[in-house]
Amino acid sequence: MSFPRTLLAIGLTLAATACSSISSGQNAPQPAVTQVEKIAADALLTTEVKAKLITVDLNSTASLGVHVADGVATLTGSVRTAAARAATVAAARSVRGIRTVRDDLKIDPALPDIDRELGDAALAGRIAGAIFTETGTTGVHVDVRDGVVTLRGNVVDPKIRTAAAQTARNTTGVRSVIDEMGN
Numbered sequence: 004m005s006f007p008r009t010l011l012a013i014g015l016t017l018a019a020t021a022c023s024s025i026s027s028g029q030n031a032p033q034p035a036v037t038q039v040e041k042i043a044a045d046a047l048l049t050t051e052v053k054a055k056l057i058t059v060d061l062n063s064t065a066s067l068g069v070h071v072a073d074g075v076a077t078l079t080g081s082v083r084t085a086a087a088r089a090a091t092v093a094a095a096r097s098v099r100g101i102r103t104v105r106d107d108l109k110i111d112p113a114l115p116d117i118d119r120e121l122g123d124a125a126l127a128g129r130i131a132g133a134i135f136t137e138t139g140t141t142g143v144h145v146d147v148r149d150g151v152v153t154l155r156g157n158v159v160d161p162k163i164r165t166a167a168a169q170t171a172r173n174t175t176g177v178r179s180v181i182d183e184m185g186n
Contacts, residue, residue: 074102081111123147150178
């Protein structure tokens with residue numbers, strides 16, 4: 004056998020020996036959870052808790068903080084009521100992978116109610132669309148607060164004014180209508 008062939012044979016033998024010891028588990032590194040994997044797992048759990056909280060209370064997107072470390076979820080920030088606090092903690096506990104929930108929440112009834120405000124905005128949009136469909140006018144401005152509708156605008160035709168107010172009254176979700184449309 005020539006020298007280059009001998010070196011090649013020795014190299015292949017060594018490589019085969021190394022591969023067989025690794026594949027048989029000898030000298031192979033044992034799997035371990037790295038710091039990066041822990042951080043990624045905590046970040047995923049944080050996202051899952053936040054997603055769950057949004058389904059319980061839309062206000063949580065603006066008023067709550069969530070931090071997860073080693074399966075322990077810490078909730079910070081404020082909720083509007085004690086019932087909202089209990090629901091928030093229960094929702095966080097329900098996420099698979101959360102071992103413990105640390106409740107650092109405060110109750111603040113003065114927090115804005117995003118859920119209600121979005122409901123009012125959606126109702127205002129439905130009313131404005133219905134008024135346009137009914138009367139053909141875009142001159143009526145619709146404001147809604149807790150189901151109370153205020154109609155404004157310079158509407159000179161009494162038929163349009165009456166139709167706009169009646170359309171608003173007939174819309175589901177409206178508690179009352181205030182007519183401030185000018186003559």
